[in-house]
Every structure is written in C-alpha cells, then in structure tokens.
Amino acid sequence: MAISLVDVDKVYRPSRDVEVVALRGVTLTVERGEIVALMGPSGSGKTTALNIMGTLDRPTRGRVYVAGFDVTEADEGFLEALRLHYIGFVFQSINLVPSLTALENVALPMLAAGYPRYEAYRKARLLLDAVGLSDRAGHYPHQLSGGQQQRVAIARALANMPLILILDEPTSNVDVATTRALLTLFREINGVLGTTIVMATHDPEVASIAGRVIYMRGGVVSRSAVKLAEVAGEPVDVERVRERMRHVFELEKELVSDMAHRNELVRRKAQLLP
Amino acid sequence: MYVRHVVLVAGRDLRARKGRYTLVALAIAAGTALLVALSTVTFGLKVYVEGQIRELYPADIMLYSDRIEIPVDIVEVIGSIEGVDAVEPLILVGASLGGRGATLVGIPIDDVDYFAISLVEGRLPRSGGEAIVEESLGDLYGDKAAVELTESLLGPARRIEVEVVGVLESLLKGFVQTFQVNLVVVPLGWLQEVLGAEGFVNAVLITVSDKTYVEPLADALKEAFPSAQVYTQRSLIRAAIRIVDLLGVFFNVIIAVTLAISGIVVFAVMTITARERMREVALLKAIGVSGRAVALSVLLEVLAISVAGGAAGIAAGFYGAHMLKALLGYMGVSFDLPILAVPEVFVGGAATALAVAVASSTLPIVRLSRLRPLEILARGQ
Ligand SMILES: Nc1ncnc2c1ncn2[C@@H]1O[C@H](COP(=O)(O)OP(=O)(O)O)[C@@H](O)[C@H]1O
Ligand SMILES: [Mg+2]
Numbered sequence: 001m002a003i004s005l006v007d008v009d010k011v012y013r014p015s016r017d018v019e020v021v022a023l024r025g026v027t028l029t030v031e032r033g034e035i036v037a038l039m040g041p042s043g044s045g046k047t048t049a050l051n052i053m054g055t056l057d058r059p060t061r062g063r064v065y066v067a068g069f070d071v072t073e074a075d076e077g078f079l080e081a082l083r084l085h086y087i088g089f090v091f092q093s094i095n096l097v098p099s100l101t102a103l104e105n106v107a108l109p110m111l112a113a114g115y116p117r118y119e120a121y122r123k124a125r126l127l128l129d130a131v132g133l134s135d136r137a138g139h140y141p142h143q144l145s146g147g148q149q150q151r152v153a154i155a156r157a158l159a160n161m162p163l164i165l166i167l168d169e170p171t172s173n174v175d176v177a178t179t180r181a182l183l184t185l186f187r188e189i190n191g192v193l194g195t196t197i198v199m200a201t202h203d204p205e206v207a208s209i210a211g212r213v214i215y216m217r218g219g220v221v222s223r224s225a226v227k228l229a230e231v232a233g234e235p236v237d238v239e240r241v242r243e244r245m246r247h248v249f250e251l252e253k254e255l256v257s258d259m260a261h262r263n264e265l266v267r268r269k270a271q272l273l274p
Numbered sequence: 275m276y277v278r279h280v281v282l283v284a285g286r287d288l289r290a291r292k293g294r295y296t297l298v299a300l301a302i303a304a305g306t307a308l309l310v311a312l313s314t315v316t317f318g319l320k321v322y323v324e325g326q327i328r329e330l331y332p333a334d335i336m337l338y339s340d341r342i343e344i345p346v347d348i349v350e351v352i353g354s355i356e357g358v359d360a361v362e363p364l365i366l367v368g369a370s371l372g373g374r375g376a377t378l379v380g381i382p383i384d385d386v387d388y389f390a391i392s393l394v395e396g397r398l399p400r401s402g403g404e405a406i407v408e409e410s411l412g413d414l415y416g417d418k419a420a421v422e423l424t425e426s427l428l429g430p431a432r433r434i435e436v437e438v439v440g441v442l443e444s445l446l447k448g449f450v451q452t453f454q455v456n457l458v459v460v461p462l463g464w465l466q467e468v469l470g471a472e473g474f475v476n477a478v479l480i481t482v483s484d485k486t487y488v489e490p491l492a493d494a495l496k497e498a499f500p501s502a503q504v505y506t507q508r509s510l511i512r513a514a515i516r517i518v519d520l521l522g523v524f525f526n527v528i529i530a531v532t533l534a535i536s537g538i539v540v541f542a543v544m545t546i547t548a549r550e551r552m553r554e555v556a557l558l559k560a561i562g563v564s565g566r567a568v569a570l571s572v573l574l575e576v577l578a579i580s581v582a583g584g585a586a587g588i589a590a591g592f593y594g595a596h597m598l599k600a601l602l603g604y605m606g607v608s609f610d611l612p613i614l615a616v617p618e619v620f621v622g623g624a625a626t627a628l629a630v631a632v633a634s635s636t637l638p639i640v641r642l643s644r645l646r647p648l649e650i651l652a653r654g655q
Contacts, residue, residue, distance in 0.1 A: 051648060051651075056560055057648050080562050080563070083562035084563070089560055091557070091560070091651055092651075094553045094554075094651060096557075099283075099290035104286065108279050108283070109562065111278040111282060112279040112561075112562065112563050112567065117278055120278075157561075
C-alpha cells in the first residue's frame with residue numbers, strides 16, 4: 001500500500017467563526033503501482049485530499065499513512081525529507097522557480113537531496129530528454145509554453161525517483177495534443193518505474209489512464225470505480241521506454257546506493273525501488 | 275544539510291533581481307562610507323591634536339600656578355633629580371592685544387631650542403621689549419604693540435609695550451577658534467623685571483628621559499607645591515582627545531541616522547522581495563526544501579549584497595575622507611589633517627555593513643522560512 005487515509009476529516013477555519021468542511025470521513029487506499037484519479041466538481045475536496053496525501057497538510061481528524069509511515073503527527077523535518085525523497089508533486093499552477101532554467105529546476109531536488117552536482121545535472125538532462133524537452137534545458141520558465149512548463153514540472157517531480165507522484169489537475173493549462181503526450185508520459189512512468197500516481201482531474205480523458213477512479217462530492221467519497229473502457233493516448237511500448245529511461249534508472253540506483261548509508265529514508269527507498 | 279541548491283537559488287535570485295539588489299548594496303555602501311569617512315577624519319584629528327600638543331607642549335610635566343610664586347632656583351633642584359632631562363622655567367599670562375585674547379609668554383631666550391619655535395618671519399627677540407607673535411597676530415609684525423594685562427592674582431592691571439620682531443608658526447593652525455592661543459613670546463628675564471617678579475616664575479616645564487618617572491615626579495611636585503597645578507602631557511592629550519571625542523559623538527549621531535536609513539531601505543526591499551518570492555518559496559518547501567535552507571539562501575544573498583556594499587562603502591569612505599579634508603581646506607581650515615588607513619575603522623565599517631544588512635533583513639527572512647507552503651499553493655490560481 002502506497003497511501004492510506006483512514007476516516008479523515010479536514011476542517012478549515014478561515015476566520016474565527018467560519019468553518020469549511022473540506023473532507024468528511026474520507027477513507028481510501030492507493031496500492032503501490034496504481035494510477036488513481038480523483039474526480040468531482042470544483043470544491044469537492046480533491047486538492048485537499050491530495051495535499052494531505054502529499055503531507056503538505058494535516059487532517060483535522062483521522063490517520064494518514066504514506067509509504068508505510070504514519071505521517072499524521074510526524075514532525076516537519078521528517079515530512080520535508082519524505083517529500084524530497086518519496087513524493088513528486090505537480091501542482092495546479094505554481095511549479096517552477098522563475099529565476100532557474102528548466103535544467104536547474106529539474107536538478108534542484110537532487111541537489112537538495114545531496115546528489116553530486118555533476119550527476120544531478122546529468123540526470124536532469126536525461127529527465128528533460130524523457131519529457132521531450134532536451135532542447136529547452138537552458139530556457140527560463142517564462143520562455144516556455146504552459147505545456148512545456150508542465151513537462152518540466154513533471155521532470156522535476158521525477159528527479160528523486162519518487163515512489164509516489166501527486167498530480168493536481170496536471171493538464172488544466174495545456175492543449176489537447178500536449179495532454180495526450182503527458183498522459184502517455186504518465187503511463188510510461190507508471191509502467192516502467194512502477195511509480196504510484198494519484199491525480200485530480202475534471203477531464204474524463206485524463207481519468208481514463210487511471211486503473212481506478214474515486215469520485216468526490218462535498219468532501220466525501222461518493223463512489224469508487226475500477227476502470228473503465230479504453231485508455232487514451234498511444235499504447236505504451238514498455239520496452240522502448242525502458243530503454244529510454246534505462247540511463248536515468250541506472251544513475252538513480254547508483255546514486256541512491258551511494259547515499260543510502262547516510263540517510264535512513266533513502267535506504268528504505270532503495271529497497272522499495274523496482 | 276546540503277547547500278548546493280541553497281547556493282544555486284541564492285545565486286540565480288541575485289542575478290534575476292540585480293538592479294534592486296544593487297540599490298540595496300548602494301544603501302549599505304552609503305552608510306558604510308559615511309561611517310568610514312567620519313571615523314577616519316576623527317582618528318586623523320586625534321592624531322593631529324596629539325601631535326600638536328606634543329609640539330606645543332613638549333614637556334612631560336608642567337608645574338603651573340596662578341601666582342608668580344615658583345622660585346627659579348627650583349629649576350636647579352629638579353634638574354638634579356635622576357631621570358630628568360630638561361627643566362625650563364617660564365611665565366604664562368593671559369592678556370589681550372587690541373581686543374583679541376592673547377597669551378603672554380616669557381621664556382629663557384638662551385634655551386629657545388627647547389621650545390622648538392619655528393619662525394615664519396623676522397627674528398627671535400634679543401633684548402627686553404622685543405617680542406615674537408603667533409601667525410594669527412602676524413599683522414602686528416614690525417609694529418609696536420600694547421599688551422594689556424587685567425588685574426589678577428599676578429598683580430594689578432597694566433599695559434606692556436613690545437616691539438614685534440618676528441612671527442612664529444602657529445600651532446594647531448586654524449583648527450578650532452577656541453584653540454587659538456595667540457602667543458606673544460618675550461624674554462623671561464625682561465618679563466620678570468616688568469612684572470616685578472625677579473627670581474620667580476609661574477610655570478616650569480620638565481622633560482624626563484624615561485616615561486615611568488612622570489607619575490612619581492608629578493606626585494612629588496604636587497606635594498611640594500600644593501597651591502600649584504601639575505599637568506602631565508598625557509593628561510593634556512587626554513583632555514584634548516575628549517574634545518575630539520565630543521565631535522565624534524556628533525558624527526556618530528549623523529552616522530547612526532544614515533545607517534538607520536540604510537537599514538530601512540534594506541528592510542523595505544527585502545520585505546517586498548520576500549512577498550514576491552512567496553510562491554517560489556512555497557514551491558520549494560512543498561517539494562521538500564527545508565525552512566533552514568530557504569533562510570540560509572536568502573541570508574547568503576544578503577551577505578553577498580552587504581559584502582559588496584560594505585567594500586564599496588569602505589573604499590568610498592576612505593576616498594571621501596580625503597575629499598572632506600579638501601572641503602575643509604576650501605572652507606579655510608587649512609591644517610594638515612592626516613588621513614590614515616586605520617584597519618580598525620575598515621573592520622568596523624565591514625562589520626557594521628554586515629550587521630545592518632542582516633539585522634534589517636531578519637524579519638523578512640524569518641517570515642519566508644516559516645512560510646507554510648499550502649497557504650500560498652492553495653491560493654495558487
Ligand atoms: N485554505 C483554505 N481555507 C479555507 N477553505 C479552504 C481552503 N482550501 C480549501 N478550502 C475549501 O475546501 C473545499 C475543498 O477545496 P479543494 O480541496 O480545493 O477542492 P477541489 O480541489 O476539489 O476544487 C472548498 O470549499 C474550498 O473552498
Ligand atoms: Mg483543486
């Protein structure tokens with residue numbers, strides 16, 4: 001099991017006597033290697049649920065488990081490390097540091113994790129290559145289109161080879177063709193790296209790559225359905241992708257085994273990597 | 275904690291906002307420059323004043339009385355004490371000269387070398403009734419002048435006619451008006467005669483070979499002449515330095531105001547920048563960059579800015595001290611103020627630049643590092 005929410009409530013108090021119940025009694029489990037889509041109208045609690053799964057927010061009630069850790073009351077330092085090594089985020093809007101190039105944005109989490117500089121940039125190049133942006137490495141975010149920025153964000157989210165990828169409406173700012181390309185990329189990542197993917201979306205086409213769809217309404221899980229007819233985008237040629245990602249993967253395994261003796265989280269992650 | 279990402283983010287942000295950060299550096303430079311310039315000038319003044327006092331008052335000890343009551347014979351006695359190099363008797367009298375305050379001084383003309391008098395014009399007095407005057411009274415050169423003594427412990431009011439045969443270089447130049455002593459120097463023997471005080475003086479200058487004799491000798495003199503005052507050179511210098519320090523206090527107020535303004539500029543710019551960077555920092559924290567790393571990154575930028583500003587300020591301040599001296603020159607203050615490169619002043623300037631910059635950006639830095647990513651990311655769109 002990758003993520004588990006047990007009877008989670010989330011109540012926001014924007015001011016003293018206003019209460020917003022964003023989640024109410026949410027219980028759900030995401031298994032390792034799954035692609036799960038959260039669907040539901042705006043304001044139904046999708047982002048709140050993702051933030052709690054991603055340890056960015058804490059539940060008002062209930063328990064949260066991520067990658068085998070009970071994170072409900074874990075301290076901030078532990079959660080920072082967990083997010084750095086285990087979780088990749090693609091947010092709804094803010095995703096890149098404006099003063100850094102695409103390459104530097106992708107390298108940043110690796111530098112923060114203590115990868116050697118040269119290796120971090122080498123792997124960042126491979127990741128940009130994997131999302132089809134090797135020719136944009138030196139560009140700044142404002143020089144990239146929305147879809148390109150989103151792809152850089154995905155490369156950045158993958159930088160530390162997370163076990164879990166959390167995507168909040170990852171295609172809300174991009175055109176149809178880019179959406180298709182991104183969906184293919186998500187399936188490749190999931191298929192080849194075994195990365196668990198949880199995403200929120202309005203778009204049925206995006207949801208179609210999920211093995212399971214969880215419908216939300218007014219902060220509660222209204223329905224959970226195991227999927228669904230045909231999958232959007234190209235069929236994934238796992239062998240081709242595996243070949244393309246091989247270098248990234250080898251480099252990651254090498255780096256992680258180098259770092260494992262320094263960091264308990266990394267050591268455990270090394271065992272969980274496929 | 276790893277720092278490569280910290281350095282990367284700091285470096286790129288510095289580059290992205292270099293115009294604004296240059297402004298911050300300039301604000302720091304301005305404060306530092308003023309500090310260094312004024313401190314350098316104050317230091318120069320102290321060196322100058324101390325040097326001038328040593329020249330004006332070459333003796334280690336001065337015995338001084340309001341009355342002309344010290345027997346000249348004492349000179350022999352003191353001179354025979356071990357460690358005493360030279361003893362010079364003299365008379366010092368406050369006077370006025372055509373309405374100007376002056377000091378009438380009688381010195382033994384034979385020992386004129388001791389007083390290191392340097393003439394700008396004319397010659398030394400040879401006989402009674404001849405005098406040399408300080409540059410500030412230079413207009414009297416070649417004329418007769420009437421020195422007026424008011425009634426005092428020295429005796430009744432009277433007029434003394436002198437002929438000005440020479441002009442001596444002013445000590446302390448035009449530094450501060452109150453320091454102008456307007457010396458009128460005449461032969462001691464003649465002055466004693468005129469004042470009806472043959473065999474007596476009211477001041478004795480003593481030079482010793484070893485400075486450790488100064489205190490015991492001064493103590494002994496105090497005991498021997500309870501009605502007279504005993505000054506040591508060191509105590510005089512201390513007193514003069516205290517006057518310069520007073521000027522320093524005034525300077526410090528100016529410096530403090532300027533540094534406060536620098537601090538406000540740093541605070542304002544860093545607060546605006548922190549606000550602008552909230553989205554970026556929220557993202558960094560969301561992807562697992564620690565609050566400490568964020569704080570360190572901004573701190574690194576502040577340090578880089580203040581090192582640059584501080585260095586520029588020190589250079590500008592030292593150069594500015596020269597300009598200040600030139601400016602004083604234009605304003606008619608024409609003494610040769612030494613402008614010295616004082617390491618303590620530079621170090622103080624650098625430390626102040628850092629302290630001001632760090633202190634005034636602490637609040638924005640703490641706010642950024644404590645930022646909760648969700649507050650920003652939730653409002654993202
Ligand atoms: N920080 C917050 N403060 C107050 N209310 C919030 C906050 N974040 C979300 N909410 C509220 O919680 C509910 C769920 O929001 P959200 O999880 O963003 O929904 P979704 O992502 O499905 O559109 C909404 O009613 C929203 O207004
Ligand atoms: Mg949302």
